[in-house]
Amino acid sequence: MxxxxxxxxxxxxxxxxxxxxxxxxxxxxxxxxxxxxxxxxxxxVAGGSVTAQVIPGLPDPGALTRWGLPLSKITMDLSAALTVGLLILAVFLLPATKGMLGGKAQGYVRAASWSALIWAVAAAATLVFQLSDLLGLPPGEVLGNELTSYAGSVPQGIGLMFVILLATAVALFGRTVLTSTGAFALVAVSLAGLVPPALTGHSSSxxxxxxxxxxxxxxxxxxxxxxxxxxxxxxxxxxxxxxxxxxxxxxxxxxxxxxxxxxxxxxxxxxxxxxxxxxxxxxxxxxxxxxxxxxxxxxxxxxxxxxxxxxxxxxxxxxxxxxxxxxxxxxxxxxxxxxxxxxxxxxxxxxxxxxxxxDPVFALLGFPMPPPISLDTLLTLWRPDLFFVLVVVVLGGLYAAGVVRLRRRGDDWPWTRSLAWAAGLLTIVVALLSGLGTYAMVLFSMHMIQHMVLSMLTPILLVLGAPVTLALRALKPAERRGDRGPREWLNAFLNSRYSKVITHPAVATSIFVISPYALYFTPLFPQLMSDHLGHLFMNVHFLLAGFLFYWIVVGVDPAPRKVPYLLRFVLLLLTMGMHAFFGISIMMQSEPLAMDYYGQFDVPWSDGQVDDQYMGGGIAWAVGEIPTLLVTMAMMVQWARDEERTERRRERHSKRDGSDDADMDAYNAYLQRLNERAKEQG
Structure with a gap:
């Protein structure tokens, strides 16, 4: 600094x-x-990838592919990094003016569009050389149907196609962007373009x-x-x-x-x-x-x-x-x-x-078949899922840093909110990193417990932690007037059109209610369970969908719109009824769900997929009662406090105007006369 x-x-x-x-x-x-x-x-040369001896009779892509593939990949990586760097410089490192990029920043966005074009071309060349290396054919012989099939059906080819599309989008839209928000979107797109090759290379195997x-x-x-x-x-x-x-x-x-x-x-x-x-x-x-x-x-x-x-x-x-x-x-x-x-x-x-x-089970799950489930194994069979480890550490660290900053400047922060946030992060640890997360990969019943925790318990606790309120209070305004720092970016997101649409009660409730039916009663469930990225996406969706719904129902953070408390109760009862029906629907299934996934391995100590699925449906039916009770209690407290604040504002307004609310006073006097008359008649 x-x-x-x-x-x-x-x-x-x-x-x-x-x-x-x-x-x-x-x-x-x-x-x-x-x-x-x-x-x-x-x-x-040291690794032997370009000096390997060519065995007669085996397919050989030729020297052009052996050298062209690494050269195209390094060009792709360098141009991608330069694109990201130029956009970060324009959006985050150089000051803006009331949401508009400065002259130099606009120039860097234009430069990023050119580097993104090189990125897209290098990715296309990598696609050709990669298929040539895979088939053992010269690059000229893989153009055509082979290349089309590879780009549309093989994970490595699909990943590179995403890179080409995203890099091309940055190259095109970078020519016209003038605002910080638009350039921020380009940063997000360029970062997304870096990920597919990393997820389909050595790491995927x-x-x-x-x-x-x-x-x-x-x-x-x-x-x-x-x-x-x-x-x-x-x-x-x-x-x-x-x-x-x-x-x-x-x-x-x-x-x-x-x-x-x-x-x-x-x-x-x-x-x-x-x-x-x-x-x-x-x-x-x-x-x-x-x-x-x-x-x-x-x-x-x-x-x-x-x-x-x-x-x-x-x-x-x-x-x-x-x-x-x-x-x-x-x-x-x-x-x-x-x-x-x-x-x-x-x-x-x-x-x-x-x-x-x-072992096939290890290749599919990333770990061997766990032993029979017990309290000891639930407490000891931890899974090192790095994504959620980082999520818990980062969210916990940022929240703690915000509370410490408030304390140092003499501001209070309710300990109950900190406790709720910590409890929410703890539920993520239990659901995804402990033995529960391990058994959720082989037992539908354990998976359903995981689903219920992530979508109906964890979001409530995180929402009650009021993270947005803490961030708005702890983050400092930008040093330059009109510039955008973290606090300004957060405010811009809260007031954006996207936030207003996604937080509409109809939208948030639909996502929360429809998601389980669209997942478990379609081929999407076994497909996501069979792939680590799919399983990761599913768990993140559970968390975000639940957080969005409970943010508008019980949240204490500022939101784009204020939902009346009566409507909140209606939404809560509607969703809980739909979740109960969801659990009953699973219990009534005559055939096991997701056999494309669960049928790939045998759990020797399980009672069978049908019985375990029936138990999972019962869990989904019964577990919804606990979140409903927590949310109802929280909303009752919030409603009472809101009425108290409204009454205090009315009283202050009356005193400031030097007059009383005549209608309210007359009504209260009328009730008092009725009460006295009833006493006289009694």
Missing amino acids: APPGTHETSSSPSKDRQPNGADTALIIAVAAVASCLIALLIAL AGAHELAVTGLAVHVLAVAVWVGGITAVTFHGLRSDAEHVPTAVTRFSRMALWAYIGVAIGGLASAISRLYSLSELFTTAYGLMILTKVGLFAVLGAIGWWHRRATVPRIAENGGRALFSRLAGVEIAIMAAVMGLSVALSRTAPPPPRESEV
Whole structure:
């Protein structure tokens, strides 16, 4: 952070501004490309992916594919990171004016559209080379029906098609965006475009799905933000007409720290999921590449630490621009080498799995068949689902930080809200990370308990924690008037058209009520259960649909519209009735549900799918009573307090006007006369 009392400069020349900023930028770019290609070449040769002996009689895609595939992938990765970095610079690092991008920010969005076009072309080339490598045919022979089929039916091909579509969308819409909101949407689309290749590569076949898939996705996203951000900020600082350089550098310094942590967590999870023993780090080409990446990562961490300690404060004082550009140039070159090494790592075969991991049940679930269910196994068979571990840690940490900030400035925060939030996060841990989450993968009854907790108990507790109110009170307004910081972005989202539509009682209730029927009584349920990403999406949907519904029914946070309490009671009774009918419908099924999934493995200690399904329907029918009671009690308390506040406002209004409410007083006097008359007659 910039020290107190410092100020930023705009376009006025600084004492250390380099007159040959364009030459310096060119040198950094050439050095980065060279280091990337050298690291890629060395790693490809060391890993054996381009030097493998061609066996006569076996399909061979040829030298063009062996070299073209890694080159197209590294081009795709570099252009994607640059696209993300330019958009982040425009949206979050440079100040805006009342929701409109500045002139320089608009220029960076236009530049991002060009890099996104290169990203899309490189992804298309990767698609062709990937199919060529898979079929063992030259690239020219896979064009046509083979390519169309691969892009529409194979996960790797589908993932690259999504990349092409999303990158093309950024390239097209980036030419016309002028507002911060529009550019923010481009950031979201570009980040989404990074994920599909990560989810359909080595991670999709790793044994520990919960670590591999999420770990690699987090790793890729964090690398793009880090590499793309430092590149964009550095080249912005080298411009002779650069504005708000101290602001951009200081803001990115905070962002880079979180990106560094994300890279570390994602990389560690990916390595653990692919290596089955510590010795494989030193005895396999795959492990040695990981060690090399760890060493370079440590060097980058040291450079980042020096940035935060020395160059960032000096830039805020307008005295360290030259030092920052030199140090950042070295950092960018090392980052480019790491990215080249990562592409080579994706082309290197990981160590083969042990015999226990070849078991079909392990391949499907990511863990062996659990023993018979008991209290001991429920408490000990934990699943390291990295996604929800991060969700719990991040949400808990942000909430605690907000409460601490309020306390430090002397503001109160009800302990009951903190308790509700902590309890909500605890239910996520129990439902998804404990033995309950393990058995939910093989028993429908345990899955239904998980579903009920995530959709009907956890959201209530989280909503009662009032996270939006806490955020609005704890977050500081943007330093520059008209700019957008976290608080302004949150307000913009709450007041957006999307929020008004999604929080409409009819929309939120429909999503909450229809979702279980659309999931369990269609082929969608076994399809989602058979894939880790599908199962992840299902659990996230349970949480979000429940949170949205209970936010408008019992929420204490500010919302786009205020729903009358009588309507809230009607919605609650309607949804609880529909959920009870849902449970009864499952109990009445004569055939087991989702046999495409549950029929893939045999649970030797289970009573059978039909009996377990009947139990699951009974759980869905009975569990709804507890949330209904909690929500009813909360709404009664809220309604009473709302009436009290309304009465106090009426009294203050009457006193301020110097008159009483004549109609109300006359009515009260009438009731008093009736009461006295009844006493006389009695």
